[in-house]
Amino acid sequence: MRIKVGISSCLLGESVRFDGGHKHLRLCTDSLSRFFEFVAECPEVGIGMGIPRKPIRLVGDVDAPQAVAVHDYNLNYTEKLTAFGQQKAHEHSDLCGYIFMKNSPSCGLFRVKVYQENGYPAAETGRGLYADALKKAHPLMPMEESGRLNDPLLRENFITRVFAYYDWKQLVRGGLTHHKLINFHSRYKYSLMAHSPKHYAELGRMLADAGKHEIEALAEGYFTELMTVLSKIASRKTHTNVLMHLQGYLKKKLSSAEKQELADIINRYRTAELPLIVPITLLKHHFNNHPNAYIVRQAYLQPYPDALSLRNAI
Incomplete structure (x- = not known):
C-alpha cells in the first residue's frame, strides 16, 4: 500500500x-x-x-x-x-x-x-x-x-516524517492503549535520539508514568512532541551518537577486528568521509548475523524503504 x-x-x-x-x-x-x-x-x-x-x-x-x-x-x-x-x-x-x-x-x-x-x-x-x-x-x-526537496537533508527529513506520521495513523486506527503507545515510543527511541537527544529524554519522562493519564490526552501530547522532534534536522554529531549506542549492543558479539572496523567506519562518517548509509549498512549486516529483538524493531535502521536511497547523500 x-x-x-x-x-x-x-x-x-x-x-x-x-x-x-x-x-x-x-x-x-x-x-x-x-x-x-x-x-x-x-x-x-x-x-x-x-x-x-x-x-x-x-x-x-x-x-x-x-x-x-x-x-x-x-x-x-x-x-x-x-x-x-x-x-x-x-x-x-x-x-x-x-x-x-x-x-x-x-x-x-x-x-x-x-x-x-x-x-x-x-x-x-x-x-x-x-x-x-x-x-x-x-x-x-x-x-x-x-x-x-533538492536539499538532501531536508528531503530525508521530510520523508522520514511522512513515514512516521503514517505509522502513527496506523497505530491510532488500530486502537490506542498505553501498552501500544509505550511500544511505539520504544520503536522510535533511536530515531528521536538522532533528531534531538534532549527532546528524546523529555518524551521518555512524559511516558514514565503513562498509566496515570488518560490515553487520549497522553497520546495527543506525545504525537505533538514526536512530530516536533522529528522536524529537527539530525546532524552528524547526533547520528554518530546513535550509531555508537547501537554499536554497544554488538560489543560482545564481534571479533576485535570487526569491532575496530565498525568503529573506524562510524568515525569516518563523523568526519564526513562517508555517507550515513555506510555505517548503517554495516550495522544491519552485523545485526543480521547477531539478531537482537529490541534492535530489529528500531525505526532508525529502516525509517523508509531502502530503495529511496536517501542516506546515500547525507
Whole structure:
C-alpha cells in the first residue's frame, strides 16, 4: 500500500500554471511515486480560474495578505482560495504529507513575497493562501516545498516524517492503549535520539508514568512532541551518537577486528568521509548475523524503504 501524500498538480507535470505550463518535479514521479499515492490539487484551477490566466500575487498585511490579480487588484481571490484550502483539508484528512509548489501565492509554504503599495515586496515574507489553510487545519502533518526537496537533508527529513506520521495513523486506527503507545515510543527511541537527544529524554519522562493519564490526552501530547522532534534536522554529531549506542549492543558479539572496523567506519562518517548509509549498512549486516529483538524493531535502521536511497547523500 502506498502512502497518500498531497501535491501541487504542476509538480506532477500537469499543465495547470497561469502560463499554461508546469513545474514537473521528477523526484516525485520517478522516485517517490513508487511509495506515495499522490493526491494532486491546483487550487487556482480548483476555484475556477482558467488556463492560461492572469497571474496573481499576495499584497498587503504579511500576516493576513490578499490574493489579487497582478494587473487588476479588483480581481480578489482571497476568500475563494482560503475556502478551497479549508474544504480540501477536510476532504483529505487521510493524507500523511504534502508537497507544495514554491513561491506560489496560493501554494507557497515558505518565503512567499507579499507586495506593498509602493510596488515592492515587504521585507517579511508570507505563505500561499491555500497552503496556509491546510497548514492551519493539519499543523503536525509533514509539509515541504518543491525547491527545498533538492536539499538532501531536508528531503530525508521530510520523508522520514511522512513515514512516521503514517505509522502513527496506523497505530491510532488500530486502537490506542498505553501498552501500544509505550511500544511505539520504544520503536522510535533511536530515531528521536538522532533528531534531538534532549527532546528524546523529555518524551521518555512524559511516558514514565503513562498509566496515570488518560490515553487520549497522553497520546495527543506525545504525537505533538514526536512530530516536533522529528522536524529537527539530525546532524552528524547526533547520528554518530546513535550509531555508537547501537554499536554497544554488538560489543560482545564481534571479533576485535570487526569491532575496530565498525568503529573506524562510524568515525569516518563523523568526519564526513562517508555517507550515513555506510555505517548503517554495516550495522544491519552485523545485526543480521547477531539478531537482537529490541534492535530489529528500531525505526532508525529502516525509517523508509531502502530503495529511496536517501542516506546515500547525507
